[in-house]
Amino acid sequence: MAETALIKKLLIANRGEIAVRVIRAARELGGIQTVAVYSDADREALHVRYADEAYGIGQPAPRESYLNIEKLLEVAQRSGADAVHPGYGFLSERAEFAEAVLDAGLIWIGPPPDAIRQMGDKLAARAIMQAAGVPVVPGTEPGLDDAALLRAAPSIGFPLMVKAAAGGGGKGMRVVREPAELEAAIAAARREAESAFGDGTLYLEKLIEGAHHIEFQILADTHGNTIHLGERECSIQRRHQKLFEEAPSPFMDPELRERMGAAAVAAARAVGYVNAGTIEFLVDAEKNYYFLEMNTRLQVEHPVTELVTGVDLVKEQIRIARGRRMGPVDGVTIKGHAVECRINAEDPYNNFLPSVGTVTVHIAPTGPGVRLDSGIYAGYEVTPYYDPMLAKLIAWGETRGEALLRVRRALNEYKIMGLKTNLPFHQKLVDMTRFLTGKYDTSFLERYMTMRPEEEEEGALAEVAAIVATLVEHQARQRALGFANGDTAQKAPSPWKWAARRW
Numbered sequence: 001m002a003e004t005a006l007i008k009k010l011l012i013a014n015r016g017e018i019a020v021r022v023i024r025a026a027r028e029l030g031g032i033q034t035v036a037v038y039s040d041a042d043r044e045a046l047h048v049r050y051a052d053e054a055y056g057i058g059q060p061a062p063r064e065s066y067l068n069i070e071k072l073l074e075v076a077q078r079s080g081a082d083a084v085h086p087g088y089g090f091l092s093e094r095a096e097f098a099e100a101v102l103d104a105g106l107i108w109i110g111p112p113p114d115a116i117r118q119m120g121d122k123l124a125a126r127a128i129m130q131a132a133g134v135p136v137v138p139g140t141e142p143g144l145d146d147a148a149l150l151r152a153a154p155s156i157g158f159p160l161m162v163k164a165a166a167g168g169g170g171k172g173m174r175v176v177r178e179p180a181e182l183e184a185a186i187a188a189a190r191r192e193a194e195s196a197f198g199d200g201t202l203y204l205e206k207l208i209e210g211a212h213h214i215e216f217q218i219l220a221d222t223h224g225n226t227i228h229l230g231e232r233e234c235s236i237q238r239r240h241q242k243l244f245e246e247a248p249s250p251f252m253d254p255e256l257r258e259r260m261g262a263a264a265v266a267a268a269r270a271v272g273y274v275n276a277g278t279i280e281f282l283v284d285a286e287k288n289y290y291f292l293e294m295n296t297r298l299q300v301e302h303p304v305t306e307l308v309t310g311v312d313l314v315k316e317q318i319r320i321a322r323g324r325r326m327g328p329v330d331g332v333t334i335k336g337h338a339v340e341c342r343i344n345a346e347d348p349y350n351n352f353l354p355s356v357g358t359v360t361v362h363i364a365p366t367g368p369g370v371r372l373d374s375g376i377y378a379g380y381e382v383t384p385y386y387d388p389m390l391a392k393l394i395a396w397g398e399t400r401g402e403a404l405l406r407v408r409r410a411l412n413e414y415k416i417m418g419l420k421t422n423l424p425f426h427q428k429l430v431d432m433t434r435f436l437t438g439k440y441d442t443s444f445l446e447r448y449m450t451m452r453p454e455e456e457e458e459g460a461l462a463e464v465a466a467i468v469a470t471l472v473e474h475q476a477r478q479r480a481l482g483f484a485n486g487d488t489a490q491k492a493p494s495p496w497k498w499a500a501r502r503w
């Protein structure tokens, strides 16, 4: 279908791997110049190198740069950009930013501001979904004050969750197992919500124990077509930060996928959604599913959906924003299995504390079925100002087993030196029998995953032993080839070359 809006220059209002990802999609579509923005800390960043143009937007602190709407719009105007892609995080779900872009006469590669606003209020979102016939977790109605919440609790039953209407992503949440704990939990959640979001509105929900966190990818064009592209299992989370995702979900069956997919499409239609979005559900052990939240942006984990559907979601976002009508609704089929490991600059042996420093060695895994969406390179300085995610290592296989074997092989090839990363966490996860069965839920990490500091010692010793063994073998080979008697007819190859090869 013809696209009515022309995009000649796209500003990416983001950084890191997602900025590189959007630049790649724009470059592949052809005819789109890309504009990067960078803070003082990101002058040498990869996305700056890949873009056609790059503009400094201020100091490293996000509020001085990547969250500064005025500065971003000033660069859009100065560069002559005619569209803006927000990536994820930062301003990607700030309705005011979407409005400012549209008011400036630019194309917003994302949903209508009103959809962002409606889904940003978790209480309003619940009401909209209920009205649309989408199952929500049993909970309280909007507008209850503390006394009303306390009165309503018995009808919900314990254990329950106290949640912030302006929250999301787990912020301002409290699990309450006994009635006696409720009053204090409400007070604590309110304080946290007021300081984090400036809005202390709370609500209660029945606690769904042993739940799966399963989300459906949505694409909606400007011609009333809304489709889903299957689901992602996102239950491997630490403190509400996803670490590992996979598609399709090992917990899913075709009938449930049909029902949840239809609910996801109904949810998107209920808010007049356009562009890429995600409907998050909780699914309990009995396969009851409940609407949790709608993410009105492209998500970190979008590559696993891309690999099993063959759809380039960023290109689809740009095409939808240009006005293209999507193809036949039944065009999306799921082929094979994909897994994603989020590679973070964190020390898994020290409570996942953030790690910073200059990347001295970056050896990227490649080979069949491996994709690395990365924002780093050897020589790149990782700073403490931003989210610790450095890269995403994704693997596709015909089956879940092949995808897991591939990502295990790729994790062992991946070398990042100069700072700590959570690669050992992922290497351990994909080695755990209980995980490999695919029978896991959101309680898995808490129950079964421990990263003991002595393991770090063991891991390092194994690496040193491999290098020493390589050098000993190399020198034996040199002797056998006659280099040892001073014969310098040919310069002996550097021992490190052997070590690197053995790595």
Ligand code: MV4
Pocket (backbone or CB within 6 Å): 137, 161, 168, 169, 170, 171, 205, 206, 207, 208, 209, 211, 212, 213, 235, 237, 240, 282, 292, 442
């Ligand atoms: C829940 C829940 C169980 N019951 N709500 C909300 C924000 C999202 N990131 C996680 N959320 C959850 N909401 C009810 N009524 C379970 C989760 C949840 C979760 C909670 C604690 C620890 C890890 C979790 C991982 C996924 C989902």
